[in-house]
Amino acid sequence: MNGHPPATAGQSGHHYPVRVYFEDTDAGGVVYHANYLRYAERGRTEALRAAGMPHATLMERHGLMFVVRRVEVEYLRPARLDDLLDIVTETRAVRGASVVLRQTVRHPDRGVLAALAVRLACVGVSDGRAARLPDDWREALERMVPAVTATDD
Template sequence: MFEWPVRVYIEDTDAGGIVFHARYLHFMERARTEWVRSCGVGLRAGLADNISYVVQRLAIHYSVPARLDDQLLVTAEPIAFGRVWMDFRQRVLRAADRALLCEADVRVACVALDSGRPRRLPDNMRNLLDTYVQSPERTNN
């Protein structure tokens, strides 16, 4: 499972030093992007080919708050994919004790950059997902 380290800065928190709920989405976005990058898939090349990725669906559960100066680990684990989408399970852990702070299931859709309409995942992304997703049964939703 891919993990990306994140430090909590003052800009991530409210006046009490607790991470604002929407910042977890930023952390997860970075982890997904870094997972793709670590696998050798260039996102700029996708932009040049009129490809973009958007969050289509999100289910999130907050367990324990992260706080100012915490060192976090944010995971990105692809768990399923279809013709135009990919599903990730993501967790935010406190690095010191690996306590679960937040977890989410995220569906990311592939769209044409110019129109926003769904488009087939590019072959390099499908091949990458095929390597990581162990489930033999996939739907084409």
């Protein structure tokens, strides 16, 4: 257990809590920019796990894996030492061999601190070539698309 409250899923996407530790910050106690990518990776991994799609199963059962094809990050406000953040993951689009996610890093009082647009590509483990998403994975990812997509923060 990581000492955080459990992750949750709901109409507003999958929520994964992350505490900011000293190791995550610069000398001023502000989260170093690259750590937002680490937080988002954990949030994506736990969102897939919560949907019944852990990465290990995709690799073992189908010989496939997800790789980050593109990521855009907009930094809006700084996260600081000891903040408890909420990493929210939503599926925006599912395509033949890729999925587009929106992730936000939120603070309960300061709102959205960072917004990420992430495109994951599904590739073969053995050759790294693009591969179609298995039907059961496609269906699970489509269930993670919000019924009503909120406006961008």
